[in-house]
Amino acid sequence: MAVNSGLEGVIAADTVLSHTDGNSGTIWVRGHTIDDLVTHHGFEGTVAIIWEGFAGEKLTREAITHEFGASRVRTFAAMDDWIGAAAKRPLLEGVRIALAALPEVSKPADIHAVLPVATAALIRLRDGQKPVAPDPALTTAADFLRMLRGASAGANEIRALDTYLTTVCENGLGNSSFAARVTVSTRASLASAVVSGYCAFTGPLHGGAPGPVLDMLDDIKASGDIDGWIENRLKDGGRLMGFGHRVFRIRDPRADVLRAAVAALNKDAGRLAFASEVEHKALAALARHKPGRALQSNIEMNAALLLDAVGVPRDAFTQVFSIARCPGWLANAMEQQKAGRMIRPASNYVGPKPAA
Secondary structure (H helix, E strand, O other): OOOOOOOOOOOOOOOOOEEEEOOOOEEEEOOEEHHHHHHHHHHHHHHHHHHOOOOOOOOOHHHHHHHHHHHHHHHHHOHHHOHHHHOOOOHHHHHHHHHHOOOOOOOHHHHHHHHHHHHHHHHHHHOOOOOOOOOOOOOHHHHHHHHHHOOOOOHHHHHHHHHHHHHOOOOOOOHHHHHHHHHHOOOOOHHHHHHHHHHHHOOOOOOOOOHHHHHHHHHHHHHOOHHHHHHHHHHOOOOOOOEOOOOOOOOOHHHHHHHHHHHHHOOOHHHHHHHHHHHHHHHHHHHHHOOOOOOOEOHHHHHHHHHHHOOOOHHHHHHHHHHHHHHHHHHHHHHHHHHOOOOOOOOOOOOOOOOO
């Protein structure tokens, strides 16, 4: 049997959740474009759309906002179950510990609530500040920024973060969503499926991708020579963080949505202007070094700039990304539960044969 080690083009599920076409730069989420979701539904409304029929019937933005708020309050009240161990570890590990403390019977909203509550609380604790209790009346974006800062964020910052959460909530059968499906296909719990999704997500090739964009921009700025830095990186066979995508062969539509959200913030103009100059010169260099490949700036470039602009620490980008993507993991897991089939691929044996 022929082996496709990256599984490109292998169809592993029928889904109603999302459709991604990298050749045309298309993403649909249950019949909605990303622009429509951001403009008319927001994060909680998008969750209502992808959870419809899986976590309830006739779900609405208002109902999900209420349910998420109540779940954050319950999560904060149960913080003693995990905070002692989690606070001693790096943020990535601390959030993983918080997720692992979930009861097996946890409902989808309670599973999701761990991510904003734990991320904000652990960041504040390491900064020598007390965790801030949730406000159940707020949206996820507004309450996360409030729990992180200890004060309410501005409307434009809340809008920008809500745009980010909405834009990256669901995007096909990515590595972490597939991991969640594989786990739940054994009839494991939704809580276990999300732990699997989170663990897969934390790698630098997946949910860990946005942070290094800022590292690259810092290195380029310190060099004082944008063109020279880019040329040397490409000549050495290095990768330019924030450019190119495994699926999208032309521009990722989410990148344009986030670019507009970043521009609306009008914050940290120096970094934004510098990033724009780097992007322009990087695209020209990529066209010279890799002719025939339509490499564009990807979602990580604008995601990193947006998260930085609203005050998210660089090492927390993956955790905030997971706040957005967790409802997608849960939707995939719940859809797989309905399919009722355990995922069990085959492998080709290429090891030694018995001597006899």
